[in-house]
Amino acid sequence: MSTSREAKAERIRHLLETEGDAVGQNTRGFNTGRYESVADLEDYEGLKDEARAIKEDAIDRLPELIDDLTEAVEANGGTVYLASDAADANRYVREVCESKDADRVVKSKSMTSEELEVNDELQSAGMDVVETDLGEWVLQLADEAPSHIVAPAIHKSREGIAELFRETFDPEDPPETAEELTMFARERLGELIADADVGMTGANFLTADTGTMALVTSEGNARKSALVPDTHVAVAGVEKVIPSVEDLQPFVELIGRSGTGQDITSYVSLLTPPVNSPTVDFGDDTPLADAGSDDREFHLVLVDNGRMTMREDDQLKETLYCIRCSACANSCGNFQSVGGHAFGGETYSGGIATGWEAGIEGEAVAAEFNDLCTGCSRCVDACPVKIDIPWINTVVRDRINRGESGEFDWLVEGLTPDAEPGGVDLQKRFFGNFATLAKLGSATAPLSNRLADLGPVRSLLDRTLGIDERRDLPEFQRETLVDWFRARGGSHVPRHEADREALLYPDTYTNHIDTSRGKAAVRTLEALGVHVTVPSVPASGRAPLSQGMVATAEERAHEVFSALAEPLDEGRDVVVVEPSALAMFHREYEQFLAPASFERLRDNSYEVLEYVFGLLSNGAEVDQLAGPSTDRTSAVADGGASTDRLAYHAHCQQRTLGLAEHTVAVLEAVGYDVRTSETECCGMAGSFGYKSEYYDLSMDVGEPLREQFGDEDGRDRRVVASGTSCLEQLDALLSRDATHPVELLVPDG
Amino acid sequence: MTSGTVATFEESLERLEVGWTHTDAAGLAGTLRTVCDDPTVGTPLPWADVTLPDWVEDDPTADDVRAAATGVTAAGIGIADYGSVVLPSTDDGSEPVSLYPETHVPVLRRSDLVEGMPEAFSWLAENVSGEGGSAIVATGPSATADMGELVKGAHGPKAVHVVVLDDADETEDPR
Ligand code: SF4
Numbered sequence: 001m002s003t004s005r006e007a008k009a010e011r012i013r014h015l016l017e018t019e020g021d022a023v024g025q026n027t028r029g030f031n032t033g034r035y036e037s038v039a040d041l042e043d044y045e046g047l048k049d050e051a052r053a054i055k056e057d058a059i060d061r062l063p064e065l066i067d068d069l070t071e072a073v074e075a076n077g078g079t080v081y082l083a084s085d086a087a088d089a090n091r092y093v094r095e096v097c098e099s100k101d102a103d104r105v106v107k108s109k110s111m112t113s114e115e116l117e118v119n120d121e122l123q124s125a126g127m128d129v130v131e132t133d134l135g136e137w138v139l140q141l142a143d144e145a146p147s148h149i150v151a152p153a154i155h156k157s158r159e160g161i162a163e164l165f166r167e168t169f170d171p172e173d174p175p176e177t178a179e180e181l182t183m184f185a186r187e188r189l190g191e192l193i194a195d196a197d198v199g200m201t202g203a204n205f206l207t208a209d210t211g212t213m214a215l216v217t218s219e220g221n222a223r224k225s226a227l228v229p230d231t232h233v234a235v236a237g238v239e240k241v242i243p244s245v246e247d248l249q250p251f252v253e254l255i256g257r258s259g260t261g262q263d264i265t266s267y268v269s270l271l272t273p274p275v276n277s278p279t280v281d282f283g284d285d286t287p288l289a290d291a292g293s294d295d296r297e298f299h300l301v302l303v304d305n306g307r308m309t310m311r312e313d314d315q316l317k318e319t320l321y322c323i324r325c326s327a328c329a330n331s332c333g334n335f336q337s338v339g340g341h342a343f344g345g346e347t348y349s350g351g352i353a354t355g356w357e358a359g360i361e362g363e364a365v366a367a368e369f370n371d372l373c374t375g376c377s378r379c380v381d382a383c384p385v386k387i388d389i390p391w392i393n394t395v396v397r398d399r400i401n402r403g404e405s406g407e408f409d410w411l412v413e414g415l416t417p418d419a420e421p422g423g424v425d426l427q428k429r430f431f432g433n434f435a436t437l438a439k440l441g442s443a444t445a446p447l448s449n450r451l452a453d454l455g456p457v458r459s460l461l462d463r464t465l466g467i468d469e470r471r472d473l474p475e476f477q478r479e480t481l482v483d484w485f486r487a488r489g490g491s492h493v494p495r496h497e498a499d500r501e502a503l504l505y506p507d508t509y510t511n512h513i514d515t516s517r518g519k520a521a522v523r524t525l526e527a528l529g530v531h532v533t534v535p536s537v538p539a540s541g542r543a544p545l546s547q548g549m550v551a552t553a554e555e556r557a558h559e560v561f562s563a564l565a566e567p568l569d570e571g572r573d574v575v576v577v578e579p580s581a582l583a584m585f586h587r588e589y590e591q592f593l594a595p596a597s598f599e600r601l602r603d604n605s606y607e608v609l610e611y612v613f614g615l616l617s618n619g620a621e622v623d624q625l626a627g628p629s630t631d632r633t634s635a636v637a638d639g640g641a642s643t644d645r646l647a648y649h650a651h652c653q654q655r656t657l658g659l660a661e662h663t664v665a666v667l668e669a670v671g672y673d674v675r676t677s678e679t680e681c682c683g684m685a686g687s688f689g690y691k692s693e694y695y696d697l698s699m700d701v702g703e704p705l706r707e708q709f710g711d712e713d714g715r716d717r718r719v720v721a722s723g724t725s726c727l728e729q730l731d732a733l734l735s736r737d738a739t740h741p742v743e744l745l746v747p748d749g
Numbered sequence: 750m751t752s753g754t755v756a757t758f759e760e761s762l763e764r765l766e767v768g769w770t771h772t773d774a775a776g777l778a779g780t781l782r783t784v785c786d787d788p789t790v791g792t793p794l795p796w797a798d799v800t801l802p803d804w805v806e807d808d809p810t811a812d813d814v815r816a817a818a819t820g821v822t823a824a825g826i827g828i829a830d831y832g833s834v835v836l837p838s839t840d841d842g843s844e845p846v847s848l849y850p851e852t853h854v855p856v857l858r859r860s861d862l863v864e865g866m867p868e869a870f871s872w873l874a875e876n877v878s879g880e881g882g883s884a885i886v887a888t889g890p891s892a893t894a895d896m897g898e899l900v901k902g903a904h905g906p907k908a909v910h911v912v913v914l915d916d917a918d919e920t921e922d923p924r
Contacts, residue, residue, distance in 0.1 A: 134903060135895035151894070158897025181896040182903055189904070212878040220891040220905025223848055245874040249866045252886070260894075264831050266905070268886040270873060275883045277844040280811045287808045288842030289792075603871050 005466050005693040012102050012697050019155035020700065023147065023339035026154045031680070033261015034382065040263065041253070051250040052386045055321035058242045059311060065208040065241045066302065072211030077274050078298035082238075085305050090121035093200070093233055096299050100198035100231050102127055106189075108215070108222035109133035110202025111149055111324060112235050113301055115347040115360060118200075130192045132221035134185050136422040141168050147340040149349055150259050150326040155339050179243060184658065186492045189221070193284050194424055199225035203236040204323065205251060206300075209244040213300075215269040218262075223269055230295045231280045238302050239320040245270070251323060253383040256556075259325040273298035310359040315395040319355030321385040328352050328379035333652075333681035333701040334372045343372045351379045351389040358396045367400045371694075374685030375546050376652035377583065391591065397548025401428065427466045429685035432547035435508045435539035446478065455524050468695040472728070474513045480516035481511045485534040498531030499620075502611070503567045507578040508539050508722040517740040521577050521608050524745045528612065528620040533572070539565045540581040545588060546686050557584070557592035561601060574605035577742070579723050580686065582607050583653035607654060608742050609722070613662040616669060625745045627670035645716065647709045649677040649730065649739070651723030652685070663722060670745065679705045682721075684729035699733070706733040720744065754829045754844075754862050755913075760831025765889035767909045773844060773916040777856070781821065784854055784910045791821035792843040799914065801863055809846065820850035824857040825884065826831040827911070828870055830865040833888040834911060838876055847887070853906040855887070859915045 038044045058065060069580060070080040083089035093116075097105055105127055107113065119129045131140045135153035139146060142164055146152030153161075158178055164172045165184060175184040193199075199223050203213040213234060215222045226232050242248070248270075256262040274296035278288045310316040329335045329350025332343070338350025345357030345365040351373060358366040373393035383389060387463040462469050479487075495501065502525055510518040518534070525532050543557030576582040585605045590598050606614065616622055628644035646667060650660030660676070667674050683701030688694055708714055709730075719738040721727045762769050772780040781789075781802060790809040801807050805821055814820070822843040824834035834855040836846040847853050863869055869886070877884045891905030901907045903909050 132904070133895070134893050138895065153895055161896055178896040178898040178900050181902040182893060185896070186902070186904060207878065210874075210878040210881070212883075218891065219893045219895075219903035220848055221903070223844070223885065224904055227844055227848070245878040246870050249870040252870075253866050264833065264886070264888045266887065266889055269883070269890075270878060270886065271838075271883045272878055274884070275838055275844075276840050276881075277838045280814075280842075280845050282811045282815060285810050285812070287810050288814070288845065291811075291842075293840060343777060490829050510756050561765070574764050622760070630918055 002466065005691075008693040009696060012338060012342055012694070013318065015342050016469050016696060016700050019147065019339050019341060020337055022157050023155050023488055023720075024035050024336050025146070027330045027336045027339075029098040030151075030260045031336075034258060034327060034330065035261075037257040037261045037263055041257070043732045046214070047250045047254055048384055048386055051254055051323075051384055052321065053386050054242055054247045054250070055323075059239065059317065059320050061243075062241065062308075062311060063708070064647070065243060066238060069206055069211060069241050070210035072209065073273075073298070073300055076211050076272060078211065078300060080300045080302060083304065086116045087302075089116050089235060089301050089303050090118050092299075092301055093118055093235065094121050094125050096231070097122060097127060097198050098125065100197050100297075104128040104130065104192065104196045104471070105198045105200055106130050106132050106193050106196040106225050106229065107136075107200040108118050108202070108217065108563055109152070110200070110235060111347060112202050112237050113200065114146065114633060116235065116303065116465075117303065118235065125421055130189070130196070132183065132189050132225055133217075134189075134219060134221075137185060137189060138164065138193070141165075145341065147349065148326060148329060149324050149340070150412070155341065162258065179704060179721055184598075186302075187325065193221075193224050193228050196229045198233060199227075199229040200233045200235065200459045203234050203240055203300075205248055206236060206241045207243070207245045207248065207388045208241055210272055212245055212270055212272045214248055214252070215267075216252075216265050217269070218266045220267060223267060225532065226269070226271055226273070226275065228280045231299075232273050232275075233271070233299045233301065235301045235303060238304055239306050239322075243300075252386075255323055255325050258327040258382065258384040259330070260646065281614060305478065306360040313359070316355055316359050316372060318387050319352060319359060319392060321387055322352050323385060326350060326513060327382035327385055331382040331680055332373075333376065333377045333378070333679070333683055333685075334374065334697060336680075337697055337700045338372075343369055345369060349701045351393070352387065354396045355389075355392040358399075363396065363400050363403060366396050370400060372399050373630045374681070374688045376681040376685050377587070377656040378652050378680040380656050388587075391588070394545060394548055394550060398550040401548050401741045402449055425689065428547035429551065430467075431690070432544035432549045432552060434543040434687070439512070462692055466692045467690050468692040472732070474509070474728075475511055477515045479515070481506050481515045484515060484519060484535055485522065491522075491532045493526045493529060493531045495531045497529075499529040500573060500615070501531045501533070501571065503564070504534045505537055505574055505581065505605075505672050506534055507576065507581040508543070512738070514727075517577055517732070517743055520740070520743040520746045521575065523747070524608075524612060524625065524742055527624045527747045528615045530615070533562070533567070535567075540584040541588075542580045542584050543686070553588070554592045561593055561597050564601060565597075568600055568604055573611065574601070575608050575611045576605055577608050577740070579607060579651035579657075579659070580725075581653035583657060586657055587653075607657075607659045607662070607722070609663040609666050610659050612742075612745065613666050616666065624747060625670050626747050628672055640655045643718065645669065645673045645675075645718065646720050647675050647677070647714050649679065649705060649709075649716035649719075649721045651683060651721070651726055652681040655680075655721055667720070667741060672744070677705055677708055679708070682723075682726045682729040684725035686725050689725065689729060702729050702733045705730070754864055756830060757864070758827055758862055759831040761829065762911060765832045767832060767889055767911060769911040769913060771859075771913045771915050774799045775877065777877070777900065777912070777914065780912055781805065781854065784852075784912065785821065786818040786852060788812075788813070788817045789819040789821060789844050790817040790850065792823070792839060792841045792846050794823045796823070796858065796914075799856075809842065814842070814845045814849045817846075817850040819852045819854060820846040820848075821854045821856060822847045824855040824911075825861065825876065826869060827857045827862045828863055828864075828866065828869045829887070831888055833869075833886050835869060835873065835877075836885045836887055838883040838885070844883075847885070848905050851895060851906060852908045852910065853887075853890075854910050854912055856912045856914060859913050878916065
C-alpha cells in the first residue's frame with residue numbers, strides 16, 4: 001500500500017476502534033427511529049414534496065425574501081446584518097457584544113456558528129463564550145469537534161463524559177449516571193446563563209413574512225439563551241429564509257422524524273424577536289410583569305459565506321435546500337462505522353457535507369472525505385427535501401478529479417478509453433474503466449485469472465492501484481454470457497409462441513464474471529414463456545460514475561440508449577440482473593439523456609426478480625419455477641445449509657428504487673422461508689471494498705450483516721443477495737457461498 | 750371539538766408519558782392542588798371566570814420563578830396528533846414560568862384543541878407570529894440524550910401535566 005493510503009487506512013482504523021461503537025449504536029438507533037416515525041405519517045411523500053417545493057421556491061426568490069425578512073425584522077425593532085463571509089460576520093457579532101460590554105456570551109447549538117468559528121473571535125476579544133447545549137458543552141470542555149450535525153457528542157460514551165467532568169471540575173461527589181451528569185451540567189450552565197450578557201442562537205428557519213425564527217430543540221437551552229440575556233444575536237445562513245409562517249408546517253413535521261426519529265422535538269420555538277417576554281433579572285425583586293421587554297435588542301446576522309455563489313451553481317444549488325436533519329448521516333453505512341470525524345470536513349458531516357464543504361470551504365476540503373460516499377443511495381429516500389445527495393457527491397468528485405495534477409498512469413494506459421482529462425487518480429481510472437478490463441480478462445482467461453492471483457502481481461496491484469490483497473479478485477469467464485447465448489442458438493422460446501419479449505441486459509459482471517446468474521435468468525424467463533435476447537450492449541457507466549468520471553459515464557449512457565432504442569421500439573422489455581446497472585437507467589441517466597429517452601428506458605426496464613414478479617402477477621404459472629424441494633444440488637454445495645430457509649440481503653440501490661419486496665415475494669411464492677437483512681448497505685459498494693485504504697472500513701460496515709445472518713436463526717439459512725458486490729462481501733463475511741436469487745428459480749434441465 | 754380529537758390528544762400524551770386531568774372552571778383550584786408541588790408560580794389565565802387559586806404566586810419575580818417547583822400557564826391551543834401544547838409568550842412572563850420550574854402545568858381549554866400541524870400553523874400565523882408575538886410548541890418535558898441515555902429535564906421541566914378545562918367560554922381570545 002502507498003504511504004498516503006496507509007495513513008488514511010490507519011486513521012480510519014483508529015476511529016473504528018475509539019469512536020466506532022458509540023457512533024454506530026447511536027446512528028443506527030436514529031435510523032431505525034426514522035423508519036418507525038415516518039411510517040406513522042399519513043402522507044409522508046406528500047409532506048416531502050411540499051417541503052421540497054417550498055425550498056425550491058425560496059432559494060429561487062432568495063434576494064427578494066431577504067429584503068422582505070429584513071423589512072419585517074426591522075419593523076419589529078430588530079436589526080439585520082448581511083455578512084458576506086465568516087470574517088465579516090464575526091466582526092459584526094464581536095462589535096455587538098463589545099457595545100454591550102459583554103463579559104459572557106451564552107450560545108445554543110448552531111452549526112452556522114461552528115462554520116464561522118465565532119467562538120474564537122469572541123474569546124480573542126476577551127469574552128467568555130459558553131455552549132449551553134449539553135453535547136456542545138461537553139465538546140467545549142474536551143476541546144473536540146462535533147462528530148454529528150444534530151447530536152454533536154455522539155462519539156462520546158457516558159463513562160468518557162463522567163471522566164471529563166471529574167478532571168475538569170474535581171467535584172466532591174462526582175456524577176456518574178446519565179441523570180447525575182445531566183443535572184450537574186444543568187446546574188452549572190444555569191448559573192452561567194443567569195448572568196450572561198448576550199445570548200446567541202442559530203435559526204432552523206426564518207420566515208420572511210413576519211420575521212419569525214423557528215428553533216428546533218429538545219433541551220430548552222435555546223429558550224433560555226434567547227430569554228435571559230437582554231441582547232439576542234442569531235446567526236443563520238441565508239438559505240434558512242422561507243416565505244411564511246405557514247410554510248413551517250411540513251418542516252416541523254419532518255425534521256425530527258428524519259433526524260433522530262422523534263415525531264417532534266420537545267420544543268419548537270417560534271420567536272419573533274425582540275421577544276415580548278420580560279427581561280429576566282435574577283436578584284432583582286421587580287415582578288416579571290413589571291420588568292417589561294423594552295431593554296431587549298435583537299440582531300439577525302444572515303451569512304452568505306459562499307451560499308450565493310452556490311445558488312448560481314446548477315449542481316451545488318440543491319445543497320441549499322438542506323435543513324440539516326442528519327438523515328443522510330444516520331442512514332449511511334460508512335458514517336455509522338466512522339462518524340463525522342472521518343466522514344466530514346471543517347464543519348459539516350455526513351452525506352451532504354460534500355456539498356456544504358465544497359461550497360463554503362472549497363473542493364480541497366471536500367476531497368478529504370468525499371470518497372466515503374459510495375453512492376449506495378440509501379440517503380436518497382431519507383432526505384426530507386429530496387436532495388439527490390449521491391449525485392452532488394459524484395459531481396464534486398468529478399471536479400476534484402479534474403483539478404488534480406496528472407500522474408504517470410502507465411499501468412492503466414490502454415485500459416482506459418475514458419473521456420476524462422489527464423489527472424484522474426490512477427486507482428479511480430482503473431476502477432472506472434472496469435468494463436474494458438473485463439473484456440480483456442475474458443479474452444485472455446484463464447491466464448488472466450492465474451496471472452492476477454500471483455503474489456507479486458497482487459502486491460504490485462496493491463502498491464500502484466491500491467487494490468487490497470485481502471480481497472479475492474473476480475474471475476473472468478472465457479465464454480461470456482453473450483457468447484454462450486449465441487452458441488446455444490438464441491432463445492429456446494420462439495418469438496411467435498412467446499407471451500412477451502425481453503432483452504436481458506448483459507452488464508459487465510453478468511457478462512464476463514458471474515455468467516451463471518445470467519444463464520439462470522435466461523432459463524427462468526424462458527420457463528415463464530418469454531422470448532429472450534442477449535445482444536452485446538455497452539457497459540452502463542456505473543463504474544466510471546462511481547469514481548466521479550461523469551463525462552465517461554455520460555458517454556456510456558448515450559451508447560447504451562442507442563443500443564436499446566430499437567429493441568424498445570420493438571416492444572421489448574429490458575431486464576437487468578445487476579441492480580447498480582438498473583439504478584443507472586432509473587436514476588442517473590436522467591442527468592444524461594433527453595427526458596423522453598430517459599423515461600422510455602426507465603419505464604421499460606426491470607430488475608430480473610421484479611420482472612418475474614410481474615409475469616407471475618399476470619398469469620404465468622409459479623410451478624414452472626424451481627422451489628426448495630427441487631433445489632438439491634446447491635444444498636450439497638452449501639455444505640448442508642437448509643434448503644428452504646433463506647437469508648436475503650437486497651442491494652442498496654435496489655432498495656432505494658423500492659424493488660427489494662419483489663424478490664422476497666417471488667422467493668416466498670415458490671415456497672422459501674425468507675429472512676431479510678436490516679442493514680442499509682453491505683459495505684462493499686462496488687469498488688469501494690477493494691480499495692486498500694478502505695478495506696477495514698468496508699468489513700466493519702458489513703459487521704451487522706454478519707451478526708444478523710450468523711445468529712441462531714440465521715446460521716443455517718442459505719445466503720442470497722442481488723448485487724454482485726454484495727455477493728462478494730457476503731462470501732468474505734460469512735464464509736458461506738452466497739447466491740443470486742434467480743439461480744434458485746431455474747427449473748431442472 | 751369532536752371527542753375523537755380529545756381521544757387522539759390523550760393517546761399522544763400517553764405516548765409522551767405526560768399526565769392530564771379534565772376539570773372545569775369550578776374544579777380548577779382543586780385539580781391544581783393535586784398536580785402542583787409548592788412553591789407554585791403562574792401567570793394569570795386569559796379567560797373570563799377562570800382564575801388561579803390564591804396559593805399560586807401569579808405575579809412572580811425572576812427569583813420566584815427560579816425557586817418554584819411548579820409553573821402554571823395558559824396554553825393557546827393543543828395539537829392532538831402530537832400531544833403538543835402551544836405556549837404563547839406573554840409580557841407577564843409565561844415563558845420563564847413554563848420553562849424554569851421542575852413541573853410545568855399548561856391549562857388548555859378543550860375547545861382549543863386542534864387536530865394536527867396544519868391547523869396549528871394556521872392558528873399560529875394568525876394569532877401569534879402575525880401579531881409580532883412568540884410561542885413555543887412544547888411537546889412533553891425537556892429532554893436530552895447527550896449524556897449517554899435519555900434524561901428528562903435537561904434545561905427545562907422534568908415533567909408536564911396538562912389540565913384540560915372542559916367548559917371554559919369558547920369566545921374569549923386565548924391570549
Ligand atoms: S441533505 Fe437531506 S438528509 Fe441530509 S441533512 Fe440535509 S436535509 Fe437532512
